[in-house]
Amino acid sequence: MRFLPALAVVFTVTLATAACAADDANRVTVFTASSLTDVVDDLAERWKAAGGSEVVAVLGGSNHLAAQLRDGAPADAFLTADVDLLDGLLSNPAPADLVRGFAYNHLVVAMPSDGPGRNPGDLHNRDLVLVVCAQGVPCGDATWARFGDLPVDSLEPSARAVVTRLDLGEADLGIVYATDVAARPGLVEAWPHDPACPCVAYSAAALTDRGRSFLAFLDTPAARDVLAGHGFVTEPPS
């Protein structure tokens, strides 16, 4: 019975967390593409200040989240980096259930601020450690479409994971979003990106009434301010 105290601790913690989870009547659960990690908290804060509800952001790769939603995960809204993932989630959506392209993002080649990248030819330099997103996740599909076959050293499950590899200095070059570089003081763009090509468009879907009111907020100047403040493009590319 020596483990009884430990068991009691586990039990109490479980109860406490369960109690927290039960108090969700006024919360809006938003499944959020991981590249929106930094901005979603600010969006939530601004919405709450404007009379909205508490937002619980569940972060992950867009297609992981989509798979969870298809399996019945409870969410009120879904912010995805790939609009095609909404197929089969929304049958016959009303206009208020879907916001296409509420933000856009550039794909950039990033490196640690003391990194060795000089020009686009370095992407094909096998002596440099290059890490990108795996095919199948939005940033990976966009990377393939934009850069083609590269001598890659690891395929990561999200752009965030690529950022971490760069942050830790394990990778020399990584292909991530412009907003990721803007958010990390230790990272720089290895060379300027093509301003004409925002490679990824974010779309939002409402799955419940509460989600619908969050979507309505996304379509306001206040929300666009927050997004632009984090480096997202809010105008559709011409």
Place this chain on the structure above:
Amino acid sequence: MAVVGITVLALPLVGLVQRAPWTSLGDLLGRRPVLESLRVSLTVSLVTAGVVLVLGTPLAWVLARVEMPFRRLVRALVVLPMVLPPVVGGTALLFALGRRGLVGQWLDRWFDVALPFTMAGAVVAAVFVALPFYVVTVEGALRTTGDEMEGLAATLGAPPLTVLRRVTLPRLVPAMGAGLALAWARALGEFGATITFAGNLPGRTRTLPLATFQAMESDPEAALALSLVLLAVSLAVLIPTRNRWLPTR
């Protein structure tokens, strides 16, 4: 309650088997990415088994036979990876052996060796999680057999190496086999430490579990097929070690 317990364990396996694409299984498993990750998995897990044998046997012997201070602490350290979440193990390895890690920066500077994103890195991750299974099994066997026979052989004039070769090792072989099978299976199933420390690249570090995870993103059928392979291997490991886990009665 016992029935509920059995159900909790068995139900996911039933789910896996009943959703299995039996008719297209051969086709799914014959694809290049699958064969590639099978090759990576076999290479990594077999090399791991070799490393575990070489490092684990002396370690188990020391733990079982040598009186030393802090032995309980050392044993706790050895067992820790069994209960540690593998992703924590991978993170720890990164900070120790990564290019900017505690030891890794010197490996990089002096020998131009970088473990992350290499097959050697995948082996290191697998050894970290698999070694305890071997050490614990062999140490247990050493304790239960005792050291009377060794003492007897020594009093009869056998030099220490002969005692090791003729007395200790022969009686230890079944436990070493069982420990090795468990460690190998653990290495084969390793996911968290591998993807965190060694990354994920087809043909280099993408093992079967990583390929399964990747396939769930785009091709759940392939993920099912890969899961079946791993399930079959796990069952195959239980057969030679069954006397240890399943009462023969």
